[in-house]
Amino acid sequence: DGGITQSPKYLFRKEGQNVTLSCEQNLNHDAMYWYRQDPGQGLRLIYYSQIVNDFQKGDIAEGYSVSREKKESFPLTVTSAQKNPTAFYLCASGFRDRDNYGYTFGSGTRLTVV
Amino acid sequence: DAKTTQPTSMDCAEGRAANLPCNHSTISGNEYVYWYRQIHSQGPQYIIHGLKNNETNEMASLIITEDRKSSTLILPHATLRDTAVYYCIVRRGKLIFGQGTTLQVKP
Numbered sequence: 616d617g618g619i620t621q622s623p624k625y626l627f628r629k630e631g632q633n634v635t636l637s638c639e640q641n642l643n644h645d646a647m648y649w650y651r652q653d654p655g656q657g658l659r660l661i662y663y664s665q666i667v668n669d670f671q672k673g674d675i676a677e678g679y680s681v682s683r684e685k686k687e688s689f690p691l692t693v694t695s696a697q698k699n700p701t702a703f704y705l706c707a708s709g710f711r712d713r714d715n716y717g718y719t720f721g722s723g724t725r726l727t728v729v
Numbered sequence: 730d731a732k733t734t735q736p737t738s739m740d741c742a743e744g745r746a747a748n749l750p751c752n753h754s755t756i757s758g759n760e761y762v763y764w765y766r767q768i769h770s771q772g773p774q775y776i777i778h779g780l781k782n783n784e785t786n787e788m789a790s791l792i793i794t795e796d797r798k799s800s801t802l803i804l805p806h807a808t809l810r811d812t813a814v815y816y817c818i819v820r821r822g823k824l825i826f827g828q829g830t831t832l833q834v835k836p
Binding site: 633639646648649656657658660663673703705707709714715716717718719721722723725 | 759760761765769770772773774775776777780816820823824825826828829
C-alpha cells in the first residue's frame with residue numbers, strides 16, 4: 616500500500632543535542648512538507664520542498680534544517696538552536712492536479728526534550 | 730490567499746447529521762475548498778474538497794454556496810469516532826491550517 620511513514624513515533628532528546636526525524640513516502644508525490652503542532656494549536660509550516668534538491672522555509676524555520684536528496688525522503692533535523700523543540704511533528708506529501716493540491720499526512724513524531 | 734473563519738467548537742448527538750460551517754468571503758476563482766480532520770495525536774486526514782459544485786463521498790458532503798463565500802461540511806450520521814478537530818482550508822498551493830472546529834459527538 617502507498618503511504619507516508621514517519622519514524623520514530625516517540626523521540627526523547629537531551630538539551631543541546633541535534634535530532635533527525637525521518638519521513639518517507641512511496642506515493643510518488645513531488646512535494647513534501649514538515650509541520651509542527653503544539654498542544655491545542657493548529658499546524659505551523661516549518662519547511663517544504665516541491666522538487667528534489669530544492670526546499671523553502673515555512674513560517675517557523677529557525678532552528679530546523681532539511682534535505683531533499685531523494686524524491687521519497689524529506690528528513691527534518693531539529694538543531695540545538697531550536698529554543699523550544701518539544702512538540703508533535705507532522706510530515707506530509709502532496710500532489711498537484713491543475714489547481715487541486717492533495718495532501719497525505721504521516722502519523723507524526725512526538726519529540727520531547729528532557 | 731483566502732482566510733477562513735470557523736466556529737471554535739460544536740456538539741452533535743450521535744446518529745444525527747453534523748453540519749460544520751466555514752466562511753471564506755475572500756476566496757478567489759481558482760481556489761479550492763478543502764476539509765481535513767485530525768483525531769487526537771494523529772496526522773490530519775483528508776475528507777473532501779470542492780471548487781464550485783457540491784461534492785459527496787463516502788465520508789461526507791460538501792455544500793458550497795453559489796457565491797463561494799461559504800461552505801458547509803456535512804457528516805450525515807455522526808458517530809463517536811467522528812469526534813475530532815475539523816479544518817476548512819481555502820488555498821492554491823501549500824495548505825495552511827488554522828485553529829479549526831472541535832466537533833464533539835455525544836452519545
